[in-house]
Amino acid sequence: xxxxxxxxxxxxxxxxxxxxxxxxxxxxxxxxxxxxxxxxxxxxxxxxxxxxxxxxxxxxxxxxxxxxxxxxxxxxxxxxxxxxxxxxxxxxxxxxxxxxxxxxxxxxxxxxxxxxxxxxxxxxxxxxxxxxxxxxxxxxxxxxxxxxxxxxxxxxxxxxxxxxxxxxxxxxxxxxxxxxxxxxxxxxxxxxxxxxxxxxxxxxxxxxxxxxxxxxxxxxxxxxxxxxxxxxxxxxxxxxxxxxxxxxxxxxxxxxxxxxxxxxxxxxxxxxxxxxxxxxxxxxxxxxxxxxxxxxxxxxxxxxxxxxxxxxxxxxxxxxxxxxxxxxxxxxxxxxxxxxxxxxxxxxxxxxxxxxxxxxxxxxxxxxxxxxxxxxxxxxxxxxxxxxxxxxxxxxxxxxxxxxxxxxxxxxxxxxxxxxxxxxxxxxxxxxxxxxxxxxxxxxxxxxxxxxxxxxxxxxxxxxxxxxxxxxxxxxxxxxxxxxxxxxxxxxxxxxxxxxxxxxxxxxxxxxxxxxxxxxxxxxxxxxxxxxxxxx
Amino acid sequence: xxxxxxxxxxxxxxxxxxxxxxxxxxxxxxxxxxxxxxxxxxxxxxxxxxxxxxxxxxxxxxxxxxxxxxxxxxxxxxxxxxxxxxxxxxxxxxxxxxxxxxxxxxxxxxxxxxxxxxxxxxxxxxxxxxxxxxxxxxxxxxxxxxxxxxxxxxxxxxxxxxxxxxxxxxxxxxxxxxxxxxxxxxxxxxxxxxxxxxxxxxxxxxxxxxxxxxxxxxxxxxxxxxxxxxxxxxxxxxxxxxxxxxxxxxxxxxxxxxxxxxxxxxxxxxxxxxxxxxxxxxxxxxxxxxxxxxxxxxxxxxxxxxxxxxxxxxxxxxxxxxx
Numbered sequence: 001x002x003x004x005x006x007x008x009x010x011x012x013x014x015x016x017x018x019x020x021x022x023x024x025x026x027x028x029x030x031x032x033x034x035x036x037x038x039x040x041x042x043x044x045x046x047x048x049x050x051x052x053x054x055x056x057x058x059x060x061x062x063x064x065x066x067x068x069x070x071x072x073x074x075x076x077x078x079x080x081x082x083x084x085x086x087x088x089x090x091x092x093x094x095x096x097x098x099x100x101x102x103x104x105x106x107x108x109x110x111x112x113x114x115x116x117x118x119x120x121x122x123x124x125x126x127x128x129x130x131x132x133x134x135x136x137x138x139x140x141x142x143x144x145x146x147x148x149x150x151x152x153x154x155x156x157x158x159x160x161x162x163x164x165x166x167x168x169x170x171x172x173x174x175x176x177x178x179x180x181x182x183x184x185x186x187x188x189x190x191x192x193x194x195x196x197x198x199x200x201x202x203x204x205x206x207x208x209x210x211x212x213x214x215x216x217x218x219x220x221x222x223x224x225x226x227x228x229x230x231x232x233x234x235x236x237x238x239x240x241x242x243x244x245x246x247x248x249x250x251x252x253x254x255x256x257x258x259x260x261x262x263x264x265x266x267x268x269x270x271x272x273x274x275x276x277x278x279x280x281x282x283x284x285x286x287x288x289x290x291x292x293x294x295x296x297x298x299x300x301x302x303x304x305x306x307x308x309x310x311x312x313x314x315x316x317x318x319x320x321x322x323x324x325x326x327x328x329x330x331x332x333x334x335x336x337x338x339x340x341x342x343x344x345x346x347x348x349x350x351x352x353x354x355x356x357x358x359x360x361x362x363x364x365x366x367x368x369x370x371x372x373x374x375x376x377x378x379x380x381x382x383x384x385x386x387x388x389x390x391x392x393x394x395x396x397x398x399x400x401x402x403x404x405x406x407x408x409x410x411x412x413x414x415x416x417x418x419x420x421x422x423x424x425x426x427x428x429x430x431x432x433x434x435x436x437x438x439x440x441x442x443x444x445x446x447x448x449x450x451x452x453x454x455x456x457x458x459x460x461x462x463x464x465x466x467x468x469x470x471x472x473x474x475x476x477x478x479x480x481x482x483x484x485x486x487x488x489x490x491x492x493x494x495x496x497x498x499x500x501x502x503x504x505x506x507x508x509x510x511x512x513x514x515x516x517x518x519x520x521x522x523x524x525x526x527x528x529x530x531x532x533x534x535x536x
Numbered sequence: 537x538x539x540x541x542x543x544x545x546x547x548x549x550x551x552x553x554x555x556x557x558x559x560x561x562x563x564x565x566x567x568x569x570x571x572x573x574x575x576x577x578x579x580x581x582x583x584x585x586x587x588x589x590x591x592x593x594x595x596x597x598x599x600x601x602x603x604x605x606x607x608x609x610x611x612x613x614x615x616x617x618x619x620x621x622x623x624x625x626x627x628x629x630x631x632x633x634x635x636x637x638x639x640x641x642x643x644x645x646x647x648x649x650x651x652x653x654x655x656x657x658x659x660x661x662x663x664x665x666x667x668x669x670x671x672x673x674x675x676x677x678x679x680x681x682x683x684x685x686x687x688x689x690x691x692x693x694x695x696x697x698x699x700x701x702x703x704x705x706x707x708x709x710x711x712x713x714x715x716x717x718x719x720x721x722x723x724x725x726x727x728x729x730x731x732x733x734x735x736x737x738x739x740x741x742x743x744x745x746x747x748x749x750x751x752x753x754x755x756x757x758x759x760x761x762x763x764x765x766x767x768x769x770x771x772x773x774x775x776x777x778x779x780x781x782x783x784x785x786x787x788x789x790x791x792x793x794x795x796x797x798x799x800x801x802x803x804x805x806x807x808x809x810x811x812x813x814x815x816x817x818x819x820x821x822x823x824x825x826x827x828x829x830x831x832x833x834x835x836x837x838x839x840x841x842x843x844x845x846x847x848x849x850x851x852x853x854x855x856x857x858x859x
Contacts, residue, residue, distance in 0.1 A: 043815070050619045124589065126619070179619050201618075201628065202815075203702065203807040228700060228805045229815070232684060236699040237805070240691035378818060409569065409820040 036528055039237045040225045041248030046182045046199055048167040049120040051128030054433050057165060058525035062223065063207045064167035065102075065191030067094065067113065068160055072530065074271050074339060074436035074522045076160045079215075080108065080168065080191060082146075084160045086478050092150040092159045093143075101212045102170055103190040110142040115171035133162045133434075135453055155476040157483055161435040193218035193529060202227055207528075223528040238263065238511055245512035247526040251325040251382060257511045266510045268520030269329050269336050272431035273440070274380055276314075276373075276390065276501040277460040278307060279424045287372035287424035291400060296369060301424070305363040307498035312356035313397045314390055316349055316504055323385045328504035333491050334430065334440045336505040336522075340480065341438025341487030346495050349502065356397045368398025374423035375403055376411035381506055387427050390503070401425070415459040418448065426459055429506070433523035437480075438487045445490070445499050446471045462499045544844065548837035555833045556607075559826050560600050569616050569820035590616065603826070612830060613823030617816070622827035626809055631711045632702060633801070633808030637793040639715065639724055640731035641786065647732075648739025649782070653770070655740065656747025667740070674737030683730040683803040690726060698723050700805035727804040731797055735789050742785060746778025780850055787843040795832040 044059050045051035061069065067081040078084075082095040100108035117140055120130040139151040150159060169177070173187045181187035188196035193215060194207040205225040209218040226243055228234040231250045238246045238257070249257060249265070258265040278301045279285040285299045300306045316330030332349035335341050360366050371394075375387035384405045391401035406414075415422050430440040447463040448455040454471070467490055474486035495502075508520045512531065519530040570587055587593050591602055606613060612623040655664040691699035703723035705712035714720030750756060751774065759769050798810035805811075809828065816824040 045618055047619055051617070129586065183620070200807065201625070202811055226701060226805070227807075229811075230802045230805065233687075233700050233803055233805045236684075236687045236692055240687070240695060240699040242691075242698050242700065407818060409818070413570075 034220050034533075035222045035224065036220045036245075036531060037224045037226060037243040038526060038528065038531075039228045039234045039243040039246035040205075040526060041229060041231075041234060041246075043202055043227050043229060044199065044205060045128070046201075047123075047126075047179050048169070048182070049116075049123045049130060050126040050179075052130045052133075052165065053128055054431065054523055054525060056128075057167075058527065059205055059225065060167045061192065061525065061527060062194045063188055063190045063192055063196040063210075064169065065100075065108065066167055067096075067163035070161075070164050070433065070436060070521075070523050070525075072268075072519050072521050074433060076164055076436060081163065084163070086155075086157075086159075089155045089476075089478060090152045092152070092156070094148040094150065094163070096146045096148070098146065099214055100191055101214065103195045103210050103212050104170070105212065106170055107145075108168070108191050109145040109171075110148045111145075112171045112174070113148055113168050114140050114142055115174040116168045117166055119169075119174040120166045130166060132453070133165060155478055157475070157478045157480070158435045158437070158439070161437075165434055194223065197222075219529045219532060238513070241513070244516060245510060245518065245531060247508075247510050249509040249511050251327040251507075251509065254325060254327060254509050254511075262514055263511050264514060264516070266512065266518045266520050267327060267507050269338075269522060270431070270506045270508045270524050271336055271339060271433050271436070271522045272380075272429050272506040272524065273331055273334055273336055274328075274386065274427070274429045274503045274506060275334060276310075276503065277426045277428045277444075278310075278462075278498075278500065279422065279460050280307065280499075281461040281463055285424040286421045287374075289370040291368060291370055293370060300363070300365050300369055303363045303365075304498055305359045306365055307501070309356040309359035309363070309397055310394060310399065311349065311498055311501045312352045312359070313399075314349075314393050314501065314503065315351035317351075318393075319386060319389050320504060323382055323389050324504070324507075327381075327507040327509055329507065331502045331505050333495050333502055334445070334500060335432060335438040335487075335491065339432055339437055339522075340484040341441070341491055343488035343491040343495075345488075346492055351393075353396060360397050366398070368400060370400040370402070371425050372423070373401050373403050373425045373427065374411060374415065375405045375427045376408040377405050379408040380427070380429045383427055386503065390427075416457070418461075422459065422461075428457075428459060428500075430457075431524070437484060438491060441471050441487060441490050441494070442475060445494050460500060464494070464497055464499065467493050467497070467499070541841070544837075544841050548834070548841070551837060552830060552833050556603070556826065556830060557600070559829045560603065561596065563820075563822045563825050564596050564599070569822060607830075612827035615816075615821055615824045617819050617821045617824075622823040623831075625812065625824060626828055626831055629807060629809045629812050631713065632806060633794055633797065633810060635713060635715060636724070636727055636731065636797060636801070636806060636808060637790060639728035640735060640793055641790050643728055643732035644735035644739050644789075645786065648736045649743050651736075652740040652743025653747060653775070655744040656751070657770070659744075659748065668744075671737040671740050674733045677733065679730055679734070680799045680803060682733060683727070683800055686726050686730060687803070697726055699726075700803075702807060727800050727806055730800050730804075731793055735786075735793075738785060738789065739782060742782050743778060746781065747774060750774045750777055776850065780847065783846050783850065784843055787839050787846075791832075791836045791839045794835060 042055040045056050048060050048064055066079050068076050069079040071077045080097055080100055082097045084092055084094045087093045096108065096110055102108060121134045136152050136154050136156055137150060138153050141149050143149055168191060169187065170189050173189055177187035183199060185196045185198065190196065190210045193210055193213050195210040197206040197208050199205045204227060206222065208222045226237065228237055234246045234248065235253050237243045254265055257263050280301045282299055284297060285301060288296050288299060290296055320326060320328045320330055330349060332346050333343060373387055373391055375384055377384050387403045391403050394401050414420065415426055430444055432439060442454050444457045445462060445467065446455040446458065447468050448458050448461060470486060470490045474483050474490065477483040477486060508524055510518050510520060510526065512518055515534055517532050517534050521527060521530065570583060570592065591599050603613060611621065614620065615622045615625055618625060651667055655667055658664050687699045690697045701723055702714045702720060704717040704719040705714050708716060714724050756769060756773055759773055796810065797808065798814050801808045801810040802814060812824065813828050
């Protein structure tokens with residue numbers, strides 16, 4: 001007792017001396033709460049199972065448990081799961097870590113996982129439904145508290161990646177929770193590093209450290225996401241010191257922020273690739289005309305030489321330097337470098353006008369033709385500017401392009417309406433976050449097949465039986481290395497045939513105040529625990 | 537008076553109904569909400585199930601009647617995006633917008649009326665001419681530019697005021713308000729000024745014109761001849777009479793500010809209804825769009841009724857007519 005008192009006095013004394021010598025801050029610092037304020041580009045749909053989009057998942061990663069996570073390079077890493085093993089081609093055995101707890105103190109069991117996954121699969125009226133992820137899943141069952149079996153009707157090689165997408169709630173919550181329970185926070189029971197504090201729609205999301213979490217301790221006591229969807233507002237919030245960091249920095253502002261000694265800019269490649277899709281299947285494409293504006297009775301895009309010429313006419317480096325202010329990575333295929341399915345043997349996509357013109361002449365289109373480029377606004381960085389640049393570049397091989405900019409909603413409904421006019425040339429993007437590999441192939445390159453759920457986003461209706469066969473083979477290959485090799489082979493063939501024209505990999509741009517360091521996430525998520533204070 | 541009020545309410549109800557028809561047809565021709573909201577990797581069966589769940593496979597008139605049936609139960613539809621009742625979403629954001637609109641209104645009246653009065657009474661003074669010239673600027677500056685400039689100067693360069701958001705709020709009548717806390721007031725200043733500059737100029741000019749028009753009138757001269765104090769002449773006889781056009785314009789302006797302060801709310805990250813409607817248009821969230829416009833029409837008709845009642849109190853001629 002006496003010793004205790006002495007030591008307390010001594011400690012106090014030391015503190016006072018320190019305060020006198022070094023300053024009050026040194027004494028107060030340990031007691032001060034570490035708070036991080038992030039200016040975020042996207043709002044949240046607060047029910048974790050109602051809208052499948054990475055822009056929502058990034059928030060759930062903070063305050064809800066996930067079986068697996070994606071690391072900064074889109075690799076699947078275990079989170080609550082201990083392991084996931086393919087016992088047989090149609091059976092995954094998933095093991096849960098021991099001793100996991102929810103923020104309400106209850107232990108995490110496989111029953112919670114199964115109930116949560118069932119909710120994601122069947123939630124009525126979920127507009128961004130997760131149901132697609134469960135296609136081919138016959139049954140999910142708890143073998144014991146820590147073992148789950150997932151029975152599929154065909155091989156499901158990317159099941160571990162699927163588990164990075166769906167949040168886990170306690171079973172009783174998953175079975176009863178309504179939308180209102182998530183808004184109020186009652187249902188947001190965490191088994192992650194942070195826990196939910198409050199959500200004010202269109203305003204802010206606040207999370208704080210979850211003491212019950214057994215994994216690595218959260219880096220911050222409290223994190224506030226200020227939802228600032230307008231680019232200029234977000235940048236102003238950083239510049240005026242209202243927030244510590246912002247995501248989605250517009251490329252045109254990046255240079256100004258980088259030059260300012262008060263801030264640091266962090267950039268890195270995302271998993272999203274921007275491309276031009278072409279109508280290469282119809283005999284007559286409705287938005288292709290001759291130079292006088294009369295509709296053509298043939299479709300020049302069916303000729304691979306024309307498609308190749310178009311790809312050769314586009315100067316991706318110029319787009320990077322002039323349109324994207326240096327913030328894009330020219331790409332020669334439909335998957336960013338480093339992800340599964342990337343083919344190293346594909347030649348670099350370089351501009352070559354003489355060759356492009358020669359190809360056009362050879363194909364009989366030396367005089368060119370007119371075409372409309374459908375361009376979605378509001379989804380990809382600088383979309384309309386990229387479209388205008390591409391249009392001018394294609395003009396150099398006598399293809400007269402008119403750019404039609406439209407909201408993404410209008411664009412998406414028009415190009416996916418398989419019975420409508422669709423479009424002849426489209427700007428389009430694809431992110432690989434849900435699998436961390438070239439899933440663009442089965443979704444946007446495989447021939448449209450309603451029953452097999454393939455090619456739903458093949459908006460150019462490209463079709464190549466040889467490529468299709470290989471894609472299907474890859475889909476049922478469990479071994480990742482082998483599968484990626486097949487995907488790379490498909491990619492090589494598809495690029496050889498110019499199934500689409502890759503432009504660049506989009507870049508993630510994040511800015512922080514001085515004194516913070518951020519590790520950029522390829523899946524475009526903004527995660528608080530990847531922000532660390534530096535010494536200065 | 538009561539008969540007149542009932543008549544106005546019936547008119548308002550009809551306007552709301554007609555508006556819902558127009559909006560319903562309008563929103564259903566601009567693209568397919570399912571295409572934008574469903575995940576790119578969802579299969580065709582999920583898509584079809586969803587289309588059926590949202591009644592999007594029914595003909596438009598049937599969708600409209602489903603909507604009307606809901607309205608009778610006080611349900612304006614469920615937001616496609618948030619999966620929450622559209623009405624609740626809008627009402628939740630309404631206090632923020634109302635607060636901003638009334639702050640702007642207060643500024644425009646407390647600054648615009650005295651300045652206008654001064655300019656009307658002393659039209660030839662240098663100060664008046666300067667005020668009138670500056671008011672042209674107030675008229676012509678686009679709000680988004682003004683807002684951005686204010687942020688640049690007062691938040692980014694000087695660092696005096698926060699650049700966005702509502703700041704701390706305090707509860708009154710069960711609703712969160714910014715103007716009750718110092719921090720919240722600080723957040724309110726810039727957006728309120730941005731919204732009010734145009735209105736100050738408008739009120740100022742209306743008041744000035746009114747004063748110039750009223751001063752030479754017979755009754756003012758008579759009052760003066762009777763020996764009334766100038767203060768009383770101006771405050772009772774002049775000001776009361778010229779308030780009629782001012783009240784009309786301010787009423788309409790209040791309505792437009794509440795309904796369409798979209799730009800200001802976006803620039804200042806103000807979590808009001810304007811931001812919600814823009815987001816809803818971008819994501820083709822039809823129920824929210826329709827519910828929003830229904831509420832706005834209700835709001836405008838209410839404001840018009842209030843303006844009419846104010847006429848009643850301000851202008852004896854209207855009272856005589858109604859009787």
